[in-house]
Amino acid sequence: MERVCPRCGALSGSKKFFGDFCEDCYLGMITLEFPTRVEVPLCKMCGKMRISKWEELGETALETIVKKNAKGSYDSFHVSPLGGHQYEVTFLVSRGSNYFEVKKRFSLKMNKSICDDCSRATSGYYEAIIQVRGKHAQRWAEKIMRELKNRTFVSKYTELDEGIDMYVGSKKEASAALSILKRKPTISDTLYGVKDGRRVYRRTYCVRI
Ligand SMILES: [Zn+2]
Ligand SMILES: [Zn+2]
Structure with a gap:
């Protein structure tokens, strides 16, 4: 039908x-x-x-x-x-x-x-400094930069006589990038302020290559 x-x-x-x-x-x-x-x-x-x-x-x-x-x-x-x-x-x-x-x-x-990372990077914010020292500092600094790029931001990159300093947006990501590259840094903390009643430290990772 x-x-x-x-x-x-x-x-x-x-x-x-x-x-x-x-x-x-x-x-x-x-x-x-x-x-x-x-x-x-x-x-x-x-x-x-x-x-x-x-x-x-x-x-x-x-x-x-x-x-x-x-x-x-x-x-x-x-x-x-x-x-x-x-x-x-x-x-x-x-x-x-x-x-x-x-x-x-x-x-x-x-x-x-403007994203959070970029706005912090332009204001010069950083939580950690990665210092790369030694004969192959340049080459390793580039490797570390590549690893950091997908994780956080780098607000300053300085070439010094003794090596390279990178000012990194995140402590956690700085440490993660170094451990992926199997670099064991020496760590030191410096107090730089107080936030919500707690002391805030900036961390320096020094890598000798
Ligand atoms: Zn119909
Ligand atoms: Zn951005």
């Missing part, structure tokens, strides 16, 4: 049907909303964006953007870059035993900002 779509009047002989409705009307009833434009803060100094934290715009960051902005239920999705700041998300939606693809396009609007 031929069915008639109650929404648009299409006949089941000429179109695919899902339950009482034709395919187009059925798909139209899947409510999945996604904004056409998503705004994100962009650090003008290092290019990181604030998504769940300040981070590079990679696959994980894009997934976070989609999860945060999609309204409606879906089974899974994937994001394809369309060039420029345009993206297409393909959602896989199941209804009963049927699967549908719902495509949405959005553009990223970057709002110029």
Whole structure:
């Protein structure tokens, strides 16, 4: 028996049907909303964006953007870059035993900002100094800089007669970078202030190469 779509009047002989409705009307009833434009803060100094934290715009960051902005239920999705700041998300939606693809396009609007690390770096903030000393100081300082780059910021880099000093944003990350490079530094702390009633120390790591 031929069915008639109650929404648009299409006949089941000429179109695919899902339950009482034709395919187009059925798909139209899947409510999945996604904004056409998503705004994100962009650090003008290092290019990181604030998504769940300040981070590079990679696959994980894009997934976070989609999860945060999609309204409606879906089974899974994937994001394809369309060039420029345009993206297409393909959602896989199941209804009963049927699967549908719902495509949405959005553009990223970057709002110029400055991330926490960059703002601290420009104000000269540091928690630790890494001193590299010895014949191969230059080469090792470069290695350490590369290791620090993904972890924290370096607010000052000085070449001295006796070696190189790096002023590093995070004590913890300075120590982590050195241990990854299997360097055992000598550590000394200097008191530089009081914060919330506690003494705050700056730490110096001295590495002899
Ligand atoms: Zn219809
Ligand atoms: Zn930054």
